[in-house]
Amino acid sequence: SQQGEEDPQALSIQEGENATMNCSYKTSINNLQWYRQNSGRGLVHLILIRSNEREKHSGRLRVTLDTSKKSSSLLITASRAADTASYFCATDRYGNKLVFGAGTILRVKS
Amino acid sequence: DVKVTQSSRYLVKRTGEKVFLECVQDMDHENMFWYRQDPGLGLRLIYFSYDVKMKEKGDIPEGYSVSREKKERFSLILESASTNQTSMYLCASSLPPTSGADTDTQYFGPGTRLTVL
Numbered sequence: 001s002q003q004g005e006e007d008p009q010a011l012s013i014q015e016g017e018n019a020t021m022n023c024s025y026k027t028s029i030n031n032l033q034w035y036r037q038n039s040g041r042g043l044v045h046l047i048l049i050r051s052n053e054r055e056k057h058s059g060r061l062r063v064t065l066d067t068s069k070k071s072s073s074l075l076i077t078a079s080r081a082a083d084t085a086s087y088f089c090a091t092d093r094y095g096n097k098l099v100f101g102a103g104t105i106l107r108v109k110s
Numbered sequence: 111d112v113k114v115t116q117s118s119r120y121l122v123k124r125t126g127e128k129v130f131l132e133c134v135q136d137m138d139h140e141n142m143f144w145y146r147q148d149p150g151l152g153l154r155l156i157y158f159s160y161d162v163k164m165k166e167k168g169d170i171p172e173g174y175s176v177s178r179e180k181k182e183r184f185s186l187i188l189e190s191a192s193t194n195q196t197s198m199y200l201c202a203s204s205l206p207p208t209s210g211a212d213t214d215t216q217y218f219g220p221g222t223r224l225t226v227l
Contacts, residue, residue, distance in 0.1 A: 031214055042114070042200055042218035043153075088152065092214045096141050096160075096204055097168075100153040 133201030
């Protein structure tokens with residue numbers, strides 16, 4: 001069953017703009033991750049945020065986590081055409097397994 | 111860098127055929143996973159393995175089996191392929207809990223797009 005649900009399903013922006021994607025989940029977690037998938041390829045890990053963290057940065061990525069609302073957001077600043085991809089959140093469950101959402105499709109127009 | 115490879119990028123098979131999808135990782139990871147990905151459904155876990163010869167069912171194991179004879183290799187088997195198994199198949203690996211690292215981070219292969227006619 002899906003734990004993480006991303007919003008919006010699709011997002012189209014101009015190069016240089018910021019992109020924000022949201023993820024909601026249902027049960028308590030130890031951590032939440034974001035992955036990127038370029039068209040027809042495998043997923044690449046972007047960032048992991050633990051349940052006791054509220055915000056984390058990595059380059060142009062900023063992730064926030066609100067455990068009281070069971071939600072997370074991924075912000076990509078100063079987007080580039082190369083950021084065009086699908087983005088997935090994933091929450092942990094027992095046994096090192098992950099539950100993935102359906103993803104947000106981001107299109108950055110140049 | 112972790113490298114996870116899958117035997118084929120694209121595969122076309124006929125209904126009823128036995129299909130083998132191979133996955134190899136080069137970082138000595140104990141954990142390996144097979145997912146299928148379908149539009150609007152995200153990734154769904156088929157099977158996973160914590161060690162050689164050890165396997166457990168995921169969320170959608172019906173119609174699939176797996177084999178892990180060596181630590182680096184995890185095979186997904188479709189005993190009798192059906193059209194509803196047309197999908198993108200993704201393999202992943204991760205570190206064990208005892209490693210002390212971010213053991214929930216998974217490393218993915220490039221995927222195999224399987225079409226069953």
